[in-house]
Amino acid sequence: MFRIAVRHWVTLGAALLALFASLLAVQPTQQAAAADGKPYTNPVKSQKGADPWLEYYNGNYYLVTTSFTGELTMRKSPTLAGLSTAPSVQVWSDSTSSRNWNMWAPEIHFFDGKWYLYYSAGPRGSACCDDQRTHVLESSGSDPMGPYTHKNTFTGSNLNPNGWLIDASVLKHNNKLYLVGSGSAGGSKQSLVIAPLSNPYTLASSTFTVISSPTLSWETQSGEVNEGPEPLYRNGRTFLVYSASACWGPDYKLGQLELTGSDPLLASAWTKKQTPVFQRSDANSVYAPGHNGFFTSPDGTENWIVYHANDAAGDGCDNGRTTRAQKFTWNSDGTPNFGTPVALGATIAGPSGETATTPTAYTIVNRNSGKCLDVNGGGTADGTNILQWTCNGGANQKWRVEDMADDTSRLVNVATGKVADVAECASADGADIRQWSWLNNNCQKFRMVYLGGDYVRIVNAATGKVADVADCSTANGADVRQWTWLNNNCQQWRLVPTTA
Template sequence: MKKYILGACLSLFGLISLPAQKTFTNPLLPTGPDPWIVHQDGYYYYTNTLGNRLKIWRTKSIENLATADTATVWRPPASGPNSTLIWAPEIHKMDGKWYIYYTATDVADNGDHNRWVFVLENDHEDPLQGTWIDKGKVNTNYSGLDGSVFEHNDQRYFVYSAYIGPQSVLCIAEMINPWTISENQPELAFPQYDWEKQGGRQILEGPQFLAGPEDKMFIIYSASACWADEYALGMLTASKNTDPLDPKSWIRSPEPVFKQAPENNVYATGHNSFFKSADGSEDWILYHANTGANRGCGWERSPRAQQFFWRNDGTPDFGKPVKPGKVLAIPAN
């Protein structure tokens, strides 16, 4: 105890210096739409939309993402149902194997009516190595995009954005295995509010599951067209004791829970994922946004991360998107 007191006193007088807190600033990369990250086996594994391939970044700390180990793990075939417009990849580890879920379409017929979610599998312990096997198209009832996986009460679920009529709606299904889902795929939510219909489209996409610290669970989704500055995050809330497949279990928040902050020069905030700090003590949100208004839905979208907290009622408080260049402490180790 005495040496710690002495060290603190010496530090106060400038005689010794304690280790500096590691920091980072947003954006994490110059470009990176639809970012996804997970902490697994001592590393952060990251990926984002590249359009023509799938790539994985691996790093011990997110401030080093720009210099992380990387590997292009898959390129699309020249033709066929998953041959172009490779979007929104997510990497998951389940039952000792790695899986990547991604959206793609056919170069010969690349409209929304022919856009689907596909799966790759790799049984190597290191996802940057091994062989990624094409497990084909997830058997969704509708064409769609942005497939994601979560587990609740020992059951895995698949959520995605389905094209139904002129809208993109959120659907859910039980998973039979990592590439097959039940034919029962109820619609959880459809565009309802004006803030979900900006940019000339009625869109709910990018669903992400979030388990609360108490008795609530959430699906956070992106609303409106990605090219609109008003692109924002909405939230569905349910009790952990209810059936996730029952649309009546979910209550919609009437306002966005995370949106543009012109005062911080951050626009079109959306398509997020969630991750824990390495020590499991902190909750973080990863999302893409534009630095500047009217930048559209292209490669200027860049990945940003910030810690979020929980309100007394058990709901998440994401705060405001932080200003680019603001110094932030890295996730706790």
């Protein structure tokens, strides 16, 4: 410390003021608040919206949800708002009878340059749902939409009945991986269980440890259940946010564990919060909010939760549940604060850092010719031909790909409001694809099946045949018809986001 004579205080004061002013001049200005993303409203998926998982990766959001069938579909959009109208593209279908039905709770996780898709499924035709097992797929590269191949099935040697395991996710701790899910070990109720992984698709031990059981009153409403564990990390702390009570009741909700010990495989290492962290809001008409995931805004500054919920207390545990998302914050003690579920229809600022335009329609571009699917001349009459033409931005080349809630979509032309239709519902190769008024039959429904590289095949639900440019022509006006799948570029299409 300096000793300064009193007589010098005026001079010193002036000098200090000058120094303070100079320091202020060189201090960086406070960083401006992150810009809000594109406005959106919940739900972000109104069809088959249960058990959602959402990732933001390389400029796009990817959303996958429970299907209850033998297919899994995924939506992709550069904005959260765009997910509500994004095409549902089939990324997995399974013909193996032991695992091709009741596909639940899919999640994607990125390890060592590949995506791993975890989901639960059982055999087609069996009573729901004592035969559910957890499976994992592996992508061929770094595209979240695949293509995927089946890599493994996880079976717990001590899980009842016969290895039953659902709602799996992956926990990372001290550079090790763990599989967390929901099952019953020994005589336990449906509980949260954990086992170590030696890699993303192999259990290091088939013995699972129970780390949470439904013992609190709010975990046992309409049924005694702990399920859907989802890891959440911040500032060196690890949380597991899980769903509690029965999904068919309005009081399904979220609870929270925190890893307070050093070994995730020990039940004693986890501390349960004694009250729920996210639950129904009668004021906002949100019931049974649960089975969530977490994602981060594009600029990395915001934390978001995605979850499903019902809009009536009696809606139950089926495809009526819709996908919703909202930002959350953190309490002063370092724990997450999820707030109250937001009402449907409320306009919300999207995740910060979104810069892309929200798509509302798509052009459909042939891989071979580079030309667009086009309603001839923009004609509005039933039967007007659908062909290919140089892409020109016309409304007759723009399509809404509308989810029909049965793993299919209809293609609605923006200019005419009519849909793509296989003429006379014919099953023959060469049957024309034209536009027609909506009749709600399978000849007007299509599956978008992912092939990789942003391309799909467009498969008619009635005939199983695909949209094909006649004779692989590259000319304007070449007809688009259906044909048996030949796996050539004339049968592959890219869905390019645009605005209506």
